[in-house]
Amino acid sequence: MARIPAVTTAQAGPLLKLLYRFAVRRYGAVPEPFAIMAHHPGLLRTGGVHELLVEKAAKTLPANVRELAQFRVATRLGCSWCVDFATMLQLHSGLDIERLKSIDDYATSPAFSAGERLALAYADAMTTSPVTVTGEQTTALEREFGRKGLLELTYLVALENMRGRINTALEVTAQGFTSGDACQVPMP
Incomplete structure (x- = not known):
């Protein structure tokens, strides 16, 4: 509660x-x-x-990159509400939620593209304290997604950090937007 x-x-x-x-x-x-x-x-x-x-x-990045980066932040922060809601959003976007089970192995998992791996590593680096983002990361991300895409990714990862930290501080837990493989919320 x-x-x-x-x-x-x-x-x-x-x-x-x-x-x-x-x-x-x-x-x-x-x-x-x-x-x-x-x-x-x-x-x-x-x-x-x-x-x-x-x-x-936030429409510059592909939906899969946006959603995966935010999901990664939620898992890193341990925000069960954010994980639940992010899974539902990915399901509604038609994304493969099965691969979310291997999110911790994104660096080596064939379930993730090179661009997704860059974004997920960036989400990790932005979520650690202190922040560990490198110049090489931002250069690679700008090359992959453009300057506007890099800024969008940075903003979304920071925003998800805020959401997750608020929910964690207030002990807001999973609400049941998803349950197993079935989404409890009707598709839009």
């Missing part, structure tokens, strides 16, 4: 109920971090707008 309880639909005011309906329509359930952040409406609105803007702007 999370350290701060979610704001329930019964406790929600009219605007929050509307936002909850939007979330249910989009994800099949109200994401628990969203319902917890509802205790601070200003941050909830800010975070929601930010997430929508990032989703709209």
Whole structure:
């Protein structure tokens, strides 16, 4: 159970109920971090707008690279909620979620392309403390994905670090967006 309880639909005011309906329509359930952040409406609105803007702007990298890098951060941080949600997003994007089982062996696994390996190693280097990113990594990533792609990857990995650290600090755990190989949330 999370350290701060979610704001329930019964406790929600009219605007929050509307936002909850939007979330249910989009994800099949109200994401628990969203319902917890509802205790601070200003941050909830800010975070929601930010997430929508990032989703709209982050289109330079291939979807598989974006999603894998964020999934890797979630696994490195041990954020079960993030892993659950990221798996659901990959499933909805038509990506191969079976290979997520070998994410820890990405460097040698044939399930991952050279570009994916670069992005996953970068996610690892950005997630360690202190950060261990090298000039060689950024040069290789810029060559693979372009400058805009490198900036997008950096932003998404940093954002997933923020999400995962917030959820971990508040003990937000897997919500059941995925269960085994079956997604509990209806496909869009």
